[in-house]
Amino acid sequence: KAGVTQTPRYLIKTRGQQVTLSCSPISGHRSVSWYQQTPGQGLQFLFEYFSETQRNKGNFPGRFSGRQFSNSRSEMNVSTLELGDSALYLCASSPWTLNTEAFFGQGTRLTVV
């Protein structure tokens, strides 16, 4: 069974640019969550999508957005990149039934220069 796939694995962008990251969940999983990991702030929840709808959102500015497609694949977008957006972005998928767990992808390492 294939795991959670994130692309690209590494990305270098310039301040002010925008970036789109992609996440393909485990087959059959309908919930996709995104997390940002930085040395200073640790692991923080960004948002969660289920059936193409954003159901939960963390405390991040509006520059961070996402969407989910009918096949459950998800993308997150960061506009007007800042140096502080440099981080490991992790995607997790779950079936979203009670008493299940989330499985994490390998992450996308974003560096903003």
Add this chain to the structure above:
Amino acid sequence: ELKVEQNPLFLSMQEGKNYTIYCNYSTTSDRLYWYRQDPGKSLESLFVLLSNGAVKQEGRLMASLDTKARLSTLHITAAVHDLSATYFCAVDVNNAGNMLTFGGGTRLMVKP
């Protein structure tokens, strides 16, 4: 606001020794996860604790959950170098694994 606190943040120990990592959280929750992360890698699920009093063991690691005390522990028995990694606990507020609040992590170094 839910807060999840781990201690210690850094732990250096000799092989063969025992130690415990603590995870305290500030709100009612019956679900807690432990993850392992190697440098530059993603999160590997270690344990899912689903109820008060839950105890799970895998190899040299054992995790427990006390929901009344809002405390989970990860106990390491007879540590080996391969256990060197960062360990995170995470509280699941929605009971569905899709919105986790993480502790700050405990960086474990096991010296030969």
